[in-house]
Amino acid sequence: MKTYRIAAIPGDGIGPEVVPEGVRALRAAADRYGFRVDVVDFPWGCGYYLEHGVMMPADGLDQLRRFDAILMGAVGDPRVPDHVSLWGLLLRIRKGFDLYVNLRPVRLLEGVPGPLASRGPEDVDMLFVRENTEGEYAGVGGRVAEGTAEEVALQTSVYTRRGTERVVRYAFDLARHRRRRLASVTKSNALQYTAVLWDEVTEAVSREYPDVEVWKVLVDAAAYHMVLNPQRFDVVVGSNLYADILTDLGAALQGSLGLAASANLDPTRRNPSLFEPVHGSAPDIAGRGIANPLATVWSVSLMLEHLGEREAAAAVFGAVAAVAREPRLRTPDLGGRATTRAVSDAVVEALR
The missing domain is CATH 3.40.718.10 (Isopropylmalate Dehydrogenase)
Known part of the structure; x- marks a missing residue:
């Protein structure tokens, strides 16, 4: 056995x-x-x-x-x-x-009272793929002149092409076996290095998945649409920080953090x-x-x-x-x- x-x-x-x-x-x-x-x-x-x-x-x-x-x-x-x-x-x-x-x-499971009026289980069914080892939680940074008026704290995001590609590819594979829609969440209008790299990698990988529709969406717009148009989302891929925040919003949409499960794979x-x-x-x-x-x-x-x-x-x-x-x-x-x-x-x- x-x-x-x-x-x-x-x-x-x-x-x-x-x-x-x-x-x-x-x-x-x-x-x-x-x-x-x-x-x-x-x-x-x-x-x-x-x-x-x-x-x-x-x-x-x-x-x-x-x-x-x-x-x-x-x-x-x-x-x-x-x-x-x-x-x-x-x-x-x-x-x-x-x-x-x-x-x-x-x-949103059947029978659970969700917070959105006129939205049911058929509207709230997303699968988030969060990059889990780098990005904003890379742990790179430091503090100098601690406790003084000149104190400086730096926290640096680390996006690698390898790290981005492997998580984006995983998300595409999942999307191919669900409803063939992938939302890629960034903030590439303001973060011109890390988020732009993410967008470029997503675009390159998308050419291998012509059957998957890709929606490149800014993180603030994603939060807006999760509330007003949750049915637009199927598989969602995002960086460590963005997907961390959005999935807590997602837990609210499904009724409670007491229903929110996760896998670190x-x-x-x-x-x-x-x-x-x-x-x-x-x-x-x-x-x-x-x-x-x-x-x-x-x-x-x-x-x-x-x-x-x-x-x-x-x-x-x-x-x-x-x-x-x-x-x-x-x-x-x-x-x-x-x-x-x-x-x-x-x-x-x-x-x-």
Whole structure:
């Protein structure tokens, strides 16, 4: 029987509440579809930082490298600066394993109350492909004369032709298997070097995909059209920062950050890919048992798809969709009163 080794990093806040429910769905899918999962928990995150002074140990990547995939919850704690927690764990894994594709579905599920009047599931169905290892989050920059009136801070975006081409090509391949439309988001009217390089690479790659319609759209216009004309979008590709921001807008369009799933992928499969809900650690509701676990379960579906377990992936997503249709199973982020465990129980039952 096929066995997958999964590293689980629950992290902080509501992470330790939603990751076990994702694992429950994963095990239910494994039982139904005839494979096994061996899940190992890692206690890394802000709690680990407060005790050890680091978000993960020095050999953390080596420990993770032997797994088939990673399931992460959320990272963040008011006692730890956000840039310390992000760069010390999640970005370290993304960059260390060259997880250059961040895949984020934006889809309004049937039964979920969306914020747009007269817009339903047929209007909001996008798939974002975010460049995940360079761009605005390259980490290049510095500060001089700190604490003085002359202090200067520089943060430099790094766009490479190789990095841009590989993520754009991945997006074209996805578009070819969906509705054959690709929106490429930049700000090339103002950023005359990095964004223009992105546009040029997109144009060059597009010649290999004559069957895919390309829409080059500025990031501010993309935000406008996502609200007023969401049906115009199918696959969307953008830089690290732009796609990061737009997918949080997308989470609002699909009803809640509690429904927003993501996959951090190494398409070469040389390294384990990482799967996580988009939401943060939400310390204001941590420990109350009301966090929405569906984003984590949806992320498990993305994990199974990546591992080649397509039937199981479809079943897990089907369970998410079935639960979302039930008003009595809405957690507070969706205007309901259901608990984390009640939603998870319904997911597992749907998978049996």
